Amino acid sequence: MPIRLSERWPEVSSDRLLSECVPPPRFSDVRFETYRPGPGEPSQADALGVLRERGEILAEPRRERSLWSRLRGSAPVAPEKPGIYLDGGFGVGKTHLLASLWHVSAGPKMYCTFVELTNLVGALGMRPAVEALSAYRLICIDEFELDDPGDTVLISRLLGQLVAAGVQLAATSNTLPDRLGEGRFQAIDFLREIQGLAAHFDVRRIDGPDYRHRGLPVAPEPWPDALVEKAADERPDASCDHFVDLHHHLAELHPSKYGALLDGVGTVGILDLRELTDENVALRLVVLADRMYDRDIPLITSGVPLDRMFSPEMLKGGYRKKYLRALSRLIALANAVTDH
Structure with missing residues (x-):
């Protein structure tokens, strides 16, 4: 049974926040x-x-x-x-x-x-x-x-x-x-x-x-819903959430808890990814993308391709640099998954 991020309610103490102020795992050996x-x-x-x-x-x-x-x-x-x-x-x-x-x-x-x-x-x-x-x-x-x-x-x-x-x-x-x-x-x-x-x-x-995209496609093709759910069932410590459930849940958590939300998660699966038009929702997804990238957690999605997650208007706005960074990181995590 896959993990449901939308059903997790982590608590994070200030001591944990301070103790975690070290380079993320993907940069532990650089x-x-x-x-x-x-x-x-x-x-x-x-x-x-x-x-x-x-x-x-x-x-x-x-x-x-x-x-x-x-x-x-x-x-x-x-x-x-x-x-x-x-x-x-x-x-x-x-x-x-x-x-x-x-x-x-x-x-x-x-x-x-x-x-x-x-x-x-x-x-x-x-x-x-x-x-x-x-x-x-x-x-x-x-x-x-x-x-x-x-x-x-x-x-x-x-x-x-x-x-x-x-x-x-x-x-x-x-x-x-x-x-x-x-x-x-x-x-x-x-x-x-x-x-x-x-x-x-x-x-x-x-x-x-950007070294992450040298020789790589702009974004991988989205998976069918059934394959995302099947992969989440078969992979150890995988999560699987509908996109709407996930972004609604993120709105109820302080961003400082997004890292703890991913504790023990080996793969993130998201069903029915949609184009975003709400800046608040988009910015929360940016923070989640950063915490996933820190932990090098592979990503599997259905719905719209990742490079269409942020609307054209958003990619021209004041938060453009954040959205471009998130896309760069999410695409790298999605390209790490090759079996489907």
Whole structure:
């Protein structure tokens, strides 16, 4: 009997939210040595070099160096800016580099997405969050987003206090491929919104095609309903939900619980996938897609093809970058399933 996500009601404590602030399983084994800059993409090799240099510094235990060691130059020289920001399009390896930096760094350290960080601050409260996170030497923030001014102001306040406490920061963001300057406005917006923090960040642009779609079709053909249900019955720990039931259930859960919703799930099956026209429903599906991608959970769907899940109007709107990221990830998860 397949799992019904729409019948699960997970509870997630703030302690769990904090303890889960590590790279997702699909990035647990990545290292700088496994990153392969694309041929003809010098910005990727440049970003790798910059992150390696920071990793050498952060690999050392946090301590005050003696005058003699500084004169001898026996340890790497600290960067001028405490923050590094990787700006680029989809699937160019920014998360790979960010997770690699986390892996080589000495603790205490933290890794989360922007959404997970806002959820954490909401769960803990601003003052307790500052107190807890000030103890970290490095905080890595994947997928920094600027489409919610309230969240941006909240995190800007938090990061300002963390930088003042001596915390090193590393962040990434996806950008819109058709924006002027190939998405450079995303980095500019980031710097403008955090104002006082602007001088603390070294912004690096990473160019290149989306590696997840090299040689792959835009989207796989949807499965018939009966085959989705059959596969969910046969696969261990598979879930199977009607799309309407699933998105109604997501509306009743805080997004911070979407990861726990997937606990123990090995494959996600969705029946009767439909084109979305409601932004609220679409944004919840984006968060679920991120949590599925973090856990590398294969996806089987019937209904409309995945590349038609978001309406043309949505793909032209203010949340376009989120929807494109979700499509890129969902298609990769769906292409991981080959037997039907």
